[in-house]
């Protein structure tokens with residue numbers, strides 16, 4: 001495998017950080033996202049400008065929005081209903097009127113100003129969200145004043161964004177999403193949610209919650225909408241964000257794709273449904289465990305929160321060794337599902353690449369941002385394994401661009417990790 005050092009150019013670009021100051025991209029930050037600049041630099045290095053791009057793991061739409069702004073058609077697929085909404089809203093920003101948004105903001109502000117003391121909370125099957133003074137619970141995610149503030153906002157959005165203003169509703173909901181962690185008693189610790197140290201004493205007032213929300217609406221969203229250039233009459237940039245599981249939906253997309261730029265979930269047992277619980281449960285996407293389970297199941301095999309079948313996997317030496325080790329007595333695993341997750345991860349990715357191949361134009365290029373992982377101190381070279389799995393089914397790996405080293409929490413893995421614990425971009429070509 002041709003491993004090339006891209007640390008100087010890519011180390012920052014494979015993170016979401018640069019997007020935090022770019023209009024529209026900054027509407028909702030996603031730790032697991034990459035930067036618009038990464039997408040742009042990949043498109044600009046192509047000898048022939050691509051016409052159609054595809055991202056099977058669209059997230060909050062970084063690839064789609066960057067393509068949109070470059071006048072390139074992009075098809076993307078996203079399995080989380082919340083991320084799907086964020087991507088959709090952002091890639092439709094040119095349809096928004098700044099005057100309408102301003103009027104709606106003023107009306108919502110007025111509604112919030114007149115908020116009454118009692119506010120109904122939705123019925124959620126999960127009991128962890130609300131402080132309930134009558135129960136024996138010792139922990140809750142939102143203090144009463146905060147959940148009141150949140151549902152004041154939800155109600156105001158519902159009342160104001162009706163009829164012709166319905167398309168604006170989701171933007172306000174996404175603004176609310178950006179403040180949920182700040183006003184809650186928990187934080188995203190990388191794998192799930194943990195309670196903040198001072199959560200019992202730190203209580204935001206209802207009005208403070210309103211103000212956080214209005215600040216984001218005015219200082220981020222409204223500012224970006226106001227600064228938009230008027231579009232010419234014939235402005236048309238096709239964009240297609242599809243909701244669902246790309247392992248299935250990929251078979252339905254159209255042919256003629258020139259380039260794929262994507263970042264699948266990493267093989268790091270992160271369950272997005274867990275990490276984004278606040279957004280999913282509080283904003284009406286999930287109210288029952290069954291619904292949560294269904295969203296979990298639609299994710300690429302990359303976490304151990306559901307029972308996983310023992311599937312076959314691509315016959316790559318590095319993968320065979322890894323699976324043999326993980327299934328042996330030598331491996332000390334924190335979850336017995338890990339070997340099946342590793343099998344399933346590479347099986348899913350190889351199947352996806354196989355289903356995608358007929359949709360690609362000859363010589364189409366694929367850029368896949370991934371990270372290596374370690375379990376029981378055994379480092380799994382995800383980039384090399386994916387590249388080799390792709391080579392078995394009609395792709396050539398041109399290079400693996402090493403973007404940056406990544407940290408490992410285990411001491412022993414640290415010793416072994418020289419060069420191997422890395423985040424990278426795999427460059428494939430259809431042959």
Ligand SMILES: C[S@@+](CC[C@H](N)C(=O)[O-])C[C@H]1O[C@@H](n2cnc3c(N)ncnc32)[C@H](O)[C@@H]1O
Pocket residue numbers: 030032033034035056057058059060061062063077078079080083244245246247262263264265266272298299300
């Ligand atoms: C690393 S993130 C991609 C972030 C994206 N590059 C961005 O900057 O917004 C991976 C995304 O894949 C999504 N995902 C996981 N499994 C999926 C599946 N089977 N089909 C479609 N999307 C999936 C996750 O919900 C998550 O949004």
